[in-house]
């Protein structure tokens with residue numbers, strides 16, 4: 001099949017590996033599934049676009065991401081939501097904000113360590129001409 005499809009398949013394999021590593025990390029358990037609206041009834045009044053690692057994994061399989069940047073935009077959304085919903089001086093809010101920042105840093109570090117920048121450039125070219 002087309003060279004472009006080969007590239008995007010390789011991107012999906014790569015993103016699944018990174019997403020799985022993030023989801024395996026016990027530190028990030030609160031980011032692995034959607035926030036439970038029964039537990040947190042006001043969540044959707046404050047957070048307009050919920051995101052979590054399970055949803056990111058299903059988006060990979062639905063070919064939603066054409067480059068690593070698109071994937072990192074959803075990771076950044078998980079982080080932003082956690083910072084916005086948990087803004088207080090309390091120890092538990094500080095804790096989840098710290099974990100959210102750690103999730104972002106780990107995701108960016110995995111991409112940088114394991115992704116060839118030429119490969120990402122190729123993916124960006126595919127995205128930009130679609």
Ligand SMILES: COC(=O)[C@H](Cc1ccco1)c1ccncc1
Pocket residue numbers: 030031035039040081082085086092096
């Ligand atoms: C991304 O997760 C969250 O924003 C929820 C918000 C939340 C508040 C009460 C229940 O859940 C969270 C979960 C675990 N520990 C802290 C906060």
